[in-house]
Amino acid sequence: MTSAPLLVGDVGGTNARFALARTVEGRTVLEHFDSFPARTYPTFLEGVAAYLDGCEVRPSGGVIAVAGPVAHGAIDMTNSTWRVSEQELQTLGLDPVRLINDFEAQAWGAPVVPPDQLASLGGPDEGDPHATIAVVGPGTGFGVSALARDAQGRETALAGEGGHACFAPGDAVEDEVLRILRRRYERVSIERLICGPGLLNLHRALAEIDGRETHIDDPAQITAQALDDPNSPCGATLARFCAMLGAVAGDIALTTGARGGVYIAGGIVPRILPFIQASPFRRRFERKGRFEGYMAAIPTKVILHEHAALLGAARVALAQER
Numbered sequence: 001m002t003s004a005p006l007l008v009g010d011v012g013g014t015n016a017r018f019a020l021a022r023t024v025e026g027r028t029v030l031e032h033f034d035s036f037p038a039r040t041y042p043t044f045l046e047g048v049a050a051y052l053d054g055c056e057v058r059p060s061g062g063v064i065a066v067a068g069p070v071a072h073g074a075i076d077m078t079n080s081t082w083r084v085s086e087q088e089l090q091t092l093g094l095d096p097v098r099l100i101n102d103f104e105a106q107a108w109g110a111p112v113v114p115p116d117q118l119a120s121l122g123g124p125d126e127g128d129p130h131a132t133i134a135v136v137g138p139g140t141g142f143g144v145s146a147l148a149r150d151a152q153g154r155e156t157a158l159a160g161e162g163g164h165a166c167f168a169p170g171d172a173v174e175d176e177v178l179r180i181l182r183r184r185y186e187r188v189s190i191e192r193l194i195c196g197p198g199l200l201n202l203h204r205a206l207a208e209i210d211g212r213e214t215h216i217d218d219p220a221q222i223t224a225q226a227l228d229d230p231n232s233p234c235g236a237t238l239a240r241f242c243a244m245l246g247a248v249a250g251d252i253a254l255t256t257g258a259r260g261g262v263y264i265a266g267g268i269v270p271r272i273l274p275f276i277q278a279s280p281f282r283r284r285f286e287r288k289g290r291f292e293g294y295m296a297a298i299p300t301k302v303i304l305h306e307h308a309a310l311l312g313a314a315r316v317a318l319a320q321e322r
Helices: 044-053 086-090 102-112 172-182 196-210 219-228 233-256 269-277 281-286 289-296 308-321
Strands: 006-011 015-024 027-037 062-066 074-076 083-085 097-101 118-120 133-138 142-149 155-159 261-264 300-303
Touching: 006 044, 006 102, 006 308, 015 044, 015 308, 027 308, 044 083, 044 086, 062 102, 062 308, 083 086, 086 097, 097 102, 097 308, 102 133, 102 142, 102 155, 102 300, 102 308, 118 269, 133 233, 142 233, 172 196, 172 233, 196 219, 196 233, 219 233, 219 269, 233 261, 233 269, 233 281, 233 289, 269 300, 281 289, 281 300
Parallel strands: 006 062, 062 097, 133 261, 261 300
Antiparallel strands: 006 015, 015 027, 074 083, 118 300, 133 142, 142 155
16 A cells, blocks of 8 residues: 655755655655755755646645754744744645754654664664664754663654754863864854864864964865774864764763764765764764763664654654644
């Protein structure tokens, strides 16, 4: 049996991705993918309308995951000028339609990502199947969510804004990085350092600490040079970035009790996979004092699946149809 298609979306500060989700013989199937830079359309509604106009079978409802907090059925995106409400989306013929946080969708999607679309960053192969999992990810910003699970198979996704929690330095170098960034920002959050723009902030701060100049103004340059020469200043920046990501991922695992595992999502880490696997990421993840044994039992994995958030949005959309 095949269900009618539903719209699913994953809209971030840089890109917008859409697909149609349906159930085919009990399996969730995604089809009619489209992706475009968010700047292509002046408004969120125009972007969704353009996608729908290209669909042979127009969906009647759906779920769109968006980068930022959803309040009263509306979103004002954190790293974009786009804003939209569920009520506005209904004018396109989508009813019911729901907006959810993008990392809430990642949390729903993480457990159903095929094993061959996951890469290990250390720890055991499997975590506690009845325990919470956490999902974190550096991209345009820094996303955080968790999927609470229990022994009865019940699941609840937690939509949060953990990327805007305060950054906690882990050594003297990071103390200095924090001091330097405080000259620019009144408050230094995780997202000021562990994301694409944050990588540039980190590189400039480390250059100042080392007493050298840097003329790099694009995070992609840092990544490219680091992968080409891990012993370069850019290599040192990326290694520090990976270490700090490990520390933050560990903090979130402790906070959420994520003994089921921590999944790394977002666009950056899959592109630097061999580098981060050789980095201090896992060492900093486990370095939690009296809780090192607790942390050692938690698997850390990278989500390689390009459409994990769409899988999560599809789970929510298809569930609300039942």
